[in-house]
Amino acid sequence: MAIVEMVMPSMGESVMECTIISILKKVGDKVEADDSVMEVATDKVDTEVPSPYEGIIVEILVKEGEVVPVGSTVIRLETDAGITEQMPNFIPQEVELLESELIKVASSISVASAPQEVFFNATNGRFYSPLVQNIAQTEGISRQELDQIIGTGLENRVTKNDILAYLSNRQAAVGNGQAAGGSRQSVVGNRQSVVGGEQAVFPTTNHNPQITIQKSEPEIIPMDRMRRMIAERMIESQRTSAHVASFVETDMTNVVLWRNQIKDSFKQKTGEGLTFTPILIEAVVKAIKDYPLINISVEGDNIIKKHDINIGMAVALPNGNLIVPVIHRADQYSLIGLAKKVNDLANRARLNKLTADDLAGGTYTISNIGAFGNIMGTPIIMQPQVAIMAFGVIQKRPVVIETPQGDNIGVRSMMYISHSYDHRVVDGALGGLFAKAVGDYLTGFDLNRSLF
Numbered sequence: 001m002a003i004v005e006m007v008m009p010s011m012g013e014s015v016m017e018c019t020i021i022s023i024l025k026k027v028g029d030k031v032e033a034d035d036s037v038m039e040v041a042t043d044k045v046d047t048e049v050p051s052p053y054e055g056i057i058v059e060i061l062v063k064e065g066e067v068v069p070v071g072s073t074v075i076r077l078e079t080d081a082g083i084t085e086q087m088p089n090f091i092p093q094e095v096e097l098l099e100s101e102l103i104k105v106a107s108s109i110s111v112a113s114a115p116q117e118v119f120f121n122a123t124n125g126r127f128y129s130p131l132v133q134n135i136a137q138t139e140g141i142s143r144q145e146l147d148q149i150i151g152t153g154l155e156n157r158v159t160k161n162d163i164l165a166y167l168s169n170r171q172a173a174v175g176n177g178q179a180a181g182g183s184r185q186s187v188v189g190n191r192q193s194v195v196g197g198e199q200a201v202f203p204t205t206n207h208n209p210q211i212t213i214q215k216s217e218p219e220i221i222p223m224d225r226m227r228r229m230i231a232e233r234m235i236e237s238q239r240t241s242a243h244v245a246s247f248v249e250t251d252m253t254n255v256v257l258w259r260n261q262i263k264d265s266f267k268q269k270t271g272e273g274l275t276f277t278p279i280l281i282e283a284v285v286k287a288i289k290d291y292p293l294i295n296i297s298v299e300g301d302n303i304i305k306k307h308d309i310n311i312g313m314a315v316a317l318p319n320g321n322l323i324v325p326v327i328h329r330a331d332q333y334s335l336i337g338l339a340k341k342v343n344d345l346a347n348r349a350r351l352n353k354l355t356a357d358d359l360a361g362g363t364y365t366i367s368n369i370g371a372f373g374n375i376m377g378t379p380i381i382m383q384p385q386v387a388i389m390a391f392g393v394i395q396k397r398p399v400v401i402e403t404p405q406g407d408n409i410g411v412r413s414m415m416y417i418s419h420s421y422d423h424r425v426v427d428g429a430l431g432g433l434f435a436k437a438v439g440d441y442l443t444g445f446d447l448n449r450s451l452f
């Protein structure tokens with residue numbers, strides 16, 4: 001018999017610690033491989049943690065409510081499998097960090113966040129996940145007010161949907177109160193206007209008009225834990241990588257026309273909506289095959305070339321935060337498969353149902369900033385990757401069309417591609433040619449393509 005150690009798995013490349021919500025097993029219990037042994041929460045996802053081994057639990061090193069750094073030992077099991085190393089494949093190799101470094105970083109985060117009591121149990125004994133707490137902090141919900149919200153989760157825990165529904169009802173009530181009581185005042189004789197805490201008085205006389213403004217103090221909004229971690233990760237990426245960007249203008253007319261022709265039948269036959277995202281991912285995957293040295297990471301003086309093409313896609317959450325689930329081995333999916341995978345990950349992200357595996361192991365990331373009406377941008381690289389691509393909004397514009405019979409001007413659906421890459425290992429030629437290859441695949445999209 002051998003004693004093996006189970007460590008807290010990676011919850012995504014920007015997550016350094018998580019909170020133990022509940023422990024599902026006890027000392028002496030026999031567990032099978034992949035049995036869930038505890039439920040944990042981060043700022044991005046609540047998920048169950050499975051055991052990587054079959055065996056008997058001999059020691060549980062954590063307790064409910066405790067904040068645990070990723071990579072630290074949480075359970076020891078007795079097994080006859082003869083395994084002595086510590087979970088070699090449980091944390092993706094490309095995001096694995098030394099335990100001492102994790103503890104060091106997590107300690108600094110804990111110290112910095114201690115005054116704000118980011119993790120707490122409410123006065124009624126209920127546990128609130130970091131995501132719920134972040135929403136409460138952002139919206140100014142007090143602990144006493146939070147305790148009154150009816151929870152629909154396990155053991156009456158308040159879920160993200162519970163607090164968002166509460167906020168919606170509260171805002172509606174405030175709106176009705178304003179309509180009834182009249183938060184805006186207009187006094188004709190004195191022409192007095194009160195808006196948003198500032199008062200402007202305009203005398204009726206036309207001689208020597210005066211304006212008196214009562215200014216309010218600016219509101220101070222402390223960063224929540226997730227925002228502090230995002231800030232740290234962004235600064236860390238800028239310190240690590242020598243960021244440079246290339247831009248390509250792409251004719252998306254064929255893609256737009258083809259999608260408009262097929263989206264209704266696609267929905268009818270597959271039950272899935274067809275967005276532009278799977279088409280963009282497919283073009284990126286093809287370009288990575290053409291230029292595999294964009295699918296790398298850096299470790300010291302070594303370049304690690306990845307054979308799997310794992311595409312991360314940025315998803316905006318209802319609370320304004322951003323999360324990047326990963327399509328693993330994206331090159332093995334058809335366009336139909338990509339569409340289903342994109343929709344599944346996006347839906348589960350917005351419902352806070354992503355797992356740790358969904359967030360780990362990305363080798364290249366895309367961001368569709370066109371969804372927000374942006375024409376282009378310079379995204380920051382997701383470490384330890386070396387490049388990231390942003391797709392701008394698709395707009396109809398007059399452009400010069402070259403033909404064998406001569407040039408003419410026509411209306412085309414155009415889009416800008418922004419490619420940020422690490423100039424330590426990706427030169428301008430590679431970064432620029434890769435962006436152009438993606439654009440060429442989209443411009444040359446086959447209008448007669450059939451999926452069924």
